[in-house]
Amino acid sequence: MVAQAEHCETCVVRNRSICSALAPEDRQMLGREGRIQTVRKGQTLVWEGEDALLVANVIEGVLKLSTSTSDGREQIVGVVYPSDFIGRPFGERSQHSVTALVDSRVCLFPRAAFDRFAHEHPELEHRLLNRALDELDRARRWMLLLGRKSATERVASFLLEMSQRLGETHCNGAGPLDSFELPLDRQQIADVLGLTIETVSRQLSSLRASGVIDLPSRRALDIKDRKRLMALAGD
Template identity: 60%
Template sequence: MTDCSHCPVGDSAICAGLSAEALECLGHLGRKQKVRRGQTLVWEGDEALVVANVISGILKLSISTADGREQIVGVVFPSDFIGRPFGKESPHSVTALTDAELCVFTRSAFDGFARQHPDLQNRLLMRTLTELDRARHWMLLLGKKTASERIASLLLEVSDRMGDGAAKAAAGLPEVFEMPLDRQQMGDVLGLTIETVSRQLTKLKGAEMIDLPNRRTVVIQDRARLRNLALAA
């Protein structure tokens, strides 16, 4: 069991807003689990035995073709929810991109709890709707955008989801972040190869829209221009 009262994501995860009793009860069902970078928690097509809240760390959701081509279909940040409630097999693999800490529930226990708690289901619905919107916008990127437009979109999205880059930029602060994905993974999210990712990053750097002080750090130097590129205008 878990003590939810000091949970670092307690006010933004799906648990937020539950009554003290409900939270106590949910705490009895969950257990904290650490996973190491690179570790795969769930494999695509496996029975969906667990669901979890992300406490810290970043994970990827991915799907592969029969011959091994992989597409990353989601990137999951702290306070996000992972797993497929109310379904018997997992539609994608879940792999840690960094060391991570999760609050894990067996799916059956979670499903049962959710059925008793409409407010939890409501929050889950909100999140799922948001994820669906995000996935569909990514379909536009994958279906219609050029390589440089894709890279621009990714940089802005990651900047916003990691530390709220837009707000920083608006406040006049420098917009710098650590990219949690390596070049291969960036390619797998964007439907591009590692070489194309590298070339386009170099191009954006040459155009002074971004800077890349080292392999993981990204500085957004000209958000307006990058945003224009991302929107494919």
């Protein structure tokens, strides 16, 4: 097993995660509080409504944030990628479940230990605040997407966001990907976008027929005309 301090020095997301706010010696100190855990596809790391005992940095993979509606249905409320932060520091209850969409790895911290460390390191608290504000901005953009955009605009916007976020993780920030595997199936995409699975399938087929994208397999996607896709997204 790799020592945690050694892992911190070789961690692929250390320059983009919340830990990047810390000096190297402080990062290693925080690292000694954590442990690396593999989360298999379909495995739930955190359950909605449970005591918030853990927080985590995503190192590898893609996970979904979901909540249950009053009639028991699942609603996906977000997707997290490498370098994203999971959990609710200084909170008592988990607001949503966190489940791996693909095999993933996370760096887990006991929430109580993380909270104490954050209190002692204002630069980490400041980074957490910035992250929270970024998530608020993302939530506002998503409200616009769901409330104002057409089905075509929603699907196009979703594909562009996937391209950008997956590009950040695979290309070290070099730019969005033109070819990638969708981490969500069509039903999950429909749930995220507030559409039916039939509508999502029709929109993808239409984009493919018009030469904007290609779908080599059920999950694989190639963006053939990014400018047209951006125009269809309303960007």
